[in-house]
Structure formats: structure tokens, C-alpha cells
Amino acid sequence: MNDEVRPFRIALLGVGRIGVMHARLLVQHPLVKELVLADVSAERAAQAAAELGCEHAPIEQVLDAANPLGLEGLVIATSTSTHADLLVRAAEIGLPTYCEKPIAMTLDDAVRAQRALEAAGLPHHIGFHRRFDTGYTRAKALVESGELGEVRRIHAVTADPFPPADEFVPTSGGIFVDCNAHDFDILRWVLGREIVEVYSTGAARGRAIFAESNDFSDAVTLVTFDDGTVGSVQASRYNGQGYDVRLDVMGTDGAANVGLDNKAPLRSVEDGVAYPPEDAWFDFIERFRPCYERELDHFLRNPMIGQPGACTAADAVQALRIALACNRSRDEHRPVRVDEIA
Incomplete structure (x- = not known):
């Protein structure tokens, strides 16, 4: 000690x-x-x-x-x-x-x-x-060391196996604030770059509460970073296979993945491939307890x-600003500069 x-x-x-x-x-x-x-x-x-x-x-x-x-x-x-x-x-x-x-x-x-x-x-x-997950820590180290070369693309996904309670949805801030804020923070942290523009779309499917709350059950956001790197961020409240949180970082000299482990909620349909070998992650507490x-x-x-x-708090404010830019993009059906949110 x-x-x-x-x-x-x-x-x-x-x-x-x-x-x-x-x-x-x-x-x-x-x-x-x-x-x-x-x-x-x-x-x-x-x-x-x-x-x-x-x-x-x-x-x-x-x-x-x-x-x-x-x-x-x-x-x-x-x-x-x-x-x-x-x-x-x-x-x-x-x-x-x-x-x-x-x-x-x-x-x-x-x-x-x-x-x-x-x-x-x-x-x-x-x-x-x-930021305390070993996979994300290793991905950040690969980016910082230059082992992946120049990062050109990045993709993140956060998908829950079942939706939250109806009473939570109207007060949650929406899928971008409640769910994707984690992705926006970790993208900034792993790349060491700022997200400068977002373009968000999605759908309100399943329970009526999503449409009633001007929220999405499933969403996709295209992000642009200050150095020109592009990426995508997905979210879902209905991922029946299990709790899915992953990150792909693609560079000119290599690529890295976070989350593709023995419990990743994906099923391979390739010949001779039995994946995943274990039951999928159930929720965020099981996945991220360490x-x-x-x-x-x-x-x-x-x-x-x-x-x-x-x-x-400065990091948290920036993650929220990005999420609110996504809300505006959703409402106005256009790309939104993050610095518009002030």
C-alpha cells in the first residue's frame, strides 16, 4: 500500500x-x-x-x-x-x-x-x-505507439439485450446520452482526438415509449474527428444475443478489436467455426465488473x-456535448458540428 x-x-x-x-x-x-x-x-x-x-x-x-x-x-x-x-x-x-x-x-x-x-x-x-477495461487500454496503447499506423476508421457498438423500463425512457436523455455517451468518451480517449461532427439516425421500434419520448430504440451515428478520421457508433435496446460492447480500430498498418472474446454476443455462420464458445454477456455489470x-x-x-x-468533469461535459449534437442531428436530419452545442 x-x-x-x-x-x-x-x-x-x-x-x-x-x-x-x-x-x-x-x-x-x-x-x-x-x-x-x-x-x-x-x-x-x-x-x-x-x-x-x-x-x-x-x-x-x-x-x-x-x-x-x-x-x-x-x-x-x-x-x-x-x-x-x-x-x-x-x-x-x-x-x-x-x-x-x-x-x-x-x-x-x-x-x-x-x-x-x-x-x-x-x-x-x-x-x-x-477507461479501466484492459482491452480499451491496450487499444489506446497500440494507437499511441504507432503500431497500427495512421488510424483511418473506428467503429463502436453498445447494444443492450433488453430495453429499460418504460418509466426510465422519458427521463434518460435518450439513447445517445444514456447509452452512446460511453462510446463517445472512449473514442476520444483511445484516439486522443476530438469528435468535431456527428450525423445521427435511427428508428423507434418495439415498445411505443421510444417514439412517444422522441427517442430511438436503435441508432447509428457517423462521427468525424479533428484529424479527418471517420467512424461509426451504433446502439440498440434490443440485442437478443446478449450484451454487446465492442470497438474496432483500423489503421494503415494494422487493426485492433476490443470485445471479441469468448462471450461476445455474435454467432458465426462460417463452415467449421463454432463461435462463441461460451454463453454471451448478460449485462453491463457482468461484462465490466472488473x-x-x-x-x-x-x-x-x-x-x-x-x-x-x-x-x-471536463471530459464528461464533452461527452454530453457530443450526445446532444446527436440529438440535434436526429431532430434536424443533418450533420451537426459539435461546437454548435454551446
Whole structure:
């Protein structure tokens, strides 16, 4: 263990599906001395705390500037609509913070949170977990080393095996904000380039809630980077084969793939090829659990001791800006420059 790092007293806000997963990882981590859970439902927080053997407290106490709970750090896993206000509050009270993505549903709120964090100099990390996946890390290294030559094309896909609950869709921000934001962030990170233009289209199929919410169940976005590299990003809420997250990077000297493993939800129809050899990934928690572990470890070993996080609010704002450009492209049926979203 690094001599500068000691166990901390951490609060986690939100004990829904993601929050409980984070809580399970935190209570097992050697750098978490004590974990305090809080939720808008006090009963739900108490139940989760009893199951995990940790404390629970009202949200008001967690966010009290006097810090009556003696907290040293904060993990935010509440509903997206609360993220910006909670980040601003974290900046005001000075608690190093990990926050799930996206940091807001609107650009104004996202920028407000970013400015508060930067003005306070608050160490923070935003949860774009794919940056901690070994496949994406290796792809980035290949790009940076020049082993692939000059990157000319890139393709990303995120496809869920089943759609979210109907009540979630109208408040999700849409498929580009909720789903493809991860792809936009990882494309920027792997290539080290900025997406400057998008052209998005799609279809609202299956449940009526997608059309009613001006959303897509299936979408495709063409992206152009600042160096002329082109790419495509796909998303779907109905991928019956399983949870599918992949990336292809094609250069003048080679190509690399992320996600084509023994559980990739693809079936080969070539003669003599039996693929995949194992059952497909079921959901994002199964596929990316090791990433979440590494990401929380990064938070505890870096922002918690005053170092910057691997993914900042500025990164999160840019991913949101790209997603909102996709929304505009969808609505106006045209290519949209990302800098139009201001």
C-alpha cells in the first residue's frame, strides 16, 4: 500500500442497482475504513446497510457543511437529474468525489457542475468505466505507439439485450446520452482526438415509449474527428444475443478489436467455426465488473489524496456535448458540428 494512502471514511449516495454494486465493492476494499449509505428512501438505505454491515444516514447529514459524520470522500450513484446539484454541493463542502455519468442532462447544468468543481480545486472522477477495461487500454496503447499506423476508421457498438423500463425512457436523455455517451468518451480517449461532427439516425421500434419520448430504440451515428478520421457508433435496446460492447480500430498498418472474446454476443455462420464458445454477456455489470473495481481503486488512490481523476468533469461535459449534437442531428436530419452545442 502507498505510504500516502490510508483507509478512508466514505459516503455513498444512492442505493439503486449501480449504488449497491459500488457499495459491495467499497465495503470489501482495504482503503475503505467505514462506509455510510444514504438514499432518498431511508428504508432502502437502512436495508442495504444491514445487508452489507455498514452505516446509513440521512442525505442531509451527508451533505451538511459541518460534516457531522466525519466523512472524507463521497460517491454519487443517485438518479442522473440530481448529479449536477450534488457535485456543486460536494465542491462547496470539499469532499473528493466520484460521480456516475452523466453529470447532468443539460449542457448548462453540466458546465455549472464543472465550473464549481474546478473553482474549488476539488479532486474528482467521473464514472466512464471503460477507461479501466484492459482491452480499451491496450487499444489506446497500440494507437499511441504507432503500431497500427495512421488510424483511418473506428467503429463502436453498445447494444443492450433488453430495453429499460418504460418509466426510465422519458427521463434518460435518450439513447445517445444514456447509452452512446460511453462510446463517445472512449473514442476520444483511445484516439486522443476530438469528435468535431456527428450525423445521427435511427428508428423507434418495439415498445411505443421510444417514439412517444422522441427517442430511438436503435441508432447509428457517423462521427468525424479533428484529424479527418471517420467512424461509426451504433446502439440498440434490443440485442437478443446478449450484451454487446465492442470497438474496432483500423489503421494503415494494422487493426485492433476490443470485445471479441469468448462471450461476445455474435454467432458465426462460417463452415467449421463454432463461435462463441461460451454463453454471451448478460449485462453491463457482468461484462465490466472488473472495470468498476479498478475505477473505485483509482478513486481511492488518487482523488482521495488530492490527485486528479482519470476522467474529469471536463471530459464528461464533452461527452454530453457530443450526445446532444446527436440529438440535434436526429431532430434536424443533418450533420451537426459539435461546437454548435454551446
